[in-house]
Amino acid sequence: MFREYKTNAVVCQGNLSRGEDLLKGLTAVLNKKNITCGCITGIGAVTQARIAYFNHAQKRYEELFLQQGMEILSLTGNISQKDGVIFPHIHVVLSGSDFKAIGGHLLDETLVYAFEYEILQFEGTPFVRKFDDDTGLFLWKE
Numbered sequence: 259m260f261r262e263y264k265t266n267a268v269v270c271q272g273n274l275s276r277g278e279d280l281l282k283g284l285t286a287v288l289n290k291k292n293i294t295c296g297c298i299t300g301i302g303a304v305t306q307a308r309i310a311y312f313n314h315a316q317k318r319y320e321e322l323f324l325q326q327g328m329e330i331l332s333l334t335g336n337i338s339q340k341d342g343v344i345f346p347h348i349h350v351v352l353s354g355s356d357f358k359a360i361g362g363h364l365l366d367e368t369l370v371y372a373f374e375y376e377i378l379q380f381e382g383t384p385f386v387r388k389f390d391d392d393t394g395l396f397l398w399k400e
């Protein structure tokens with residue numbers, strides 16, 4: 259699938275507070291501003307993280323809970339719709355005191371120590387996620 263969008267030239271920039279749930283906090287910003295289509299970037303730090311890896315053979319997510327303070331080296335994601343609601347799909351690259359990168363699909367229960375983000379909003383019809391039998395993932399279908 260491929261669509262061209264015009265940006266509305268508004269880039270939101272903001273931060274989340276210490277202790278906030280990273281995924282829920284970003285979702286709340288999108289809902290508050292009614293941003294249904296676009297992309298997200300961010301950097302910061304977390305006090306704990308829950309991330310996932312999609313096992314292709316078993317077609318299910320394996321989760322990893324990291325109970326330590328870590329840098330968010332990179333957070334990137336896209337914004338579309340799933341089941342009639344705004345759905346941010348976000349991946350993170352984190353590092354701890356060993357300076358080694360670890361990352362995955364962002365889940366809730368990832369708690370902010372400090373976080374700064376940019377959201378670029380697109381004008382137009384957002385993609386809608388539907389279950390894809392071939393991959394076992396919710397992919398852009400319309």
Ligand code: ZN
Pocket residue numbers: 347348349363364
């Ligand atoms: Zn993902």
